[in-house]
Amino acid sequence: MSKLKINIILFGIGNIGSTLINQIIESQDFFLENKNVDFHFPIITNSTVAFFEKEGVGYSWETNFRQLAVPFKIEDVIAFAKENEFENLIAVDATASDELVKHYNTLIQNGFNIVAVNKKANTLPIDLYKELRANVKKYDKEFLYETSVDTGIPILQTLRDLYYSGEKITKIRGVFSDNLSYVFNRFSSEDVSFSAVLKDASLLGLMRSTFKEDLSGKDTARKLLILTREIGKDFDFSDIQIQPFITEEHLEKNGILNREAVDQSFKIVKITQAENHVLRYIGEFDVEKNKAEVKLVSEPADSPIGQLKGSDTIFEIYTQSYASVPIVIQSAPACKQAISRGIIADILKIAEKIKNKEAVWL
Numbered sequence: 001m002s003k004l005k006i007n008i009i010l011f012g013i014g015n016i017g018s019t020l021i022n023q024i025i026e027s028q029d030f031f032l033e034n035k036n037v038d039f040h041f042p043i044i045t046n047s048t049v050a051f052f053e054k055e056g057v058g059y060s061w062e063t064n065f066r067q068l069a070v071p072f073k074i075e076d077v078i079a080f081a082k083e084n085e086f087e088n089l090i091a092v093d094a095t096a097s098d099e100l101v102k103h104y105n106t107l108i109q110n111g112f113n114i115v116a117v118n119k120k121a122n123t124l125p126i127d128l129y130k131e132l133r134a135n136v137k138k139y140d141k142e143f144l145y146e147t148s149v150d151t152g153i154p155i156l157q158t159l160r161d162l163y164y165s166g167e168k169i170t171k172i173r174g175v176f177s178d179n180l181s182y183v184f185n186r187f188s189s190e191d192v193s194f195s196a197v198l199k200d201a202s203l204l205g206l207m208r209s210t211f212k213e214d215l216s217g218k219d220t221a222r223k224l225l226i227l228t229r230e231i232g233k234d235f236d237f238s239d240i241q242i243q244p245f246i247t248e249e250h251l252e253k254n255g256i257l258n259r260e261a262v263d264q265s266f267k268i269v270k271i272t273q274a275e276n277h278v279l280r281y282i283g284e285f286d287v288e289k290n291k292a293e294v295k296l297v298s299e300p301a302d303s304p305i306g307q308l309k310g311s312d313t314i315f316e317i318y319t320q321s322y323a324s325v326p327i328v329i330q331s332a333p334a335c336k337q338a339i340s341r342g343i344i345a346d347i348l349k350i351a352e353k354i355k356n357k358e359a360v361w362l
Helices: 015-026 028-035 061-068 074-083 104-109 126-138 155-164 178-189 194-203 211-216 218-230 259-272 336-361
Strands: 004-011 037-045 049-052 089-093 112-116 169-175 240-242 277-286 291-300 313-319 327-331
Touching (some): 015 061, 037 061, 037 074, 037 336, 049 061, 049 074, 104 126, 178 194, 178 277
Parallel strands (some): 004 037, 004 089
Antiparallel strands (some): 169 313, 313 327
């Protein structure tokens, strides 16, 4: 049986993208032996320049990229793929770019499957969201994005399996942000001020890139939106009720955090909750009420959400069959290695589907 050659066009060679290249190069023999798949990276890019290599990059890819990368447009990527008659194309979006998402339809129309860490495409206005899926179906391509919600633990796959089996899902809830998990887990379990925990989180680098997104609740809301749409709900971002836990009363006029105000406010919230309860910042979609919200809640300390430690995230899926007992999926903190392995899992799923299509033709 001949090996299947997969051409990965990688957008974004930061922490996650570079880890992906290295993991695949290092595991190439494993994939050949166990999956009969031969991976190549003929194009790798950052936000402004791309390195084009017909045979695919090797161990010296970083040096080659620095020396030989050139400014590019999406049209250049598509043209290079066509000129070299690349088959089995998978565009991997390891960015947080708004701009790249605008080109997903063009890529799909030109023969690319897509794997995305980027959340943006799945939080577009619902008409654009549906247009993207219509193109995926029309051109018989795949669009996978398990790592856009978590590190690659199969949250979305589990949800899809339940939904498409006809199971009635009644509620989805959980702590979706590893950064905010750390903040509220520490604040709830230690005798420490809220501002001190925020400062520690910042010093640890947990909230460096998404500080405002996390504190505003928008990152949690985007993940919740993706989950609600997976079960067929035509929600838009504006349909999610966001209760930010940092409000105007916690800020100075210049937008800087007022430590005294935030500490006093959260001290009161902490000491006035019921006994053996802890604070958690969650996303929740009540299907029966058709209500999606992001909010601060007080949870029993012995509940799955209440028992969270460190920067762990947790997803609870309530269904008709399981009644009041949720399906619980808990994940360790996001790291580049785990996210990269999640991307590879999505890539391999597409490779298997390509194999199956080829088998049908034979």
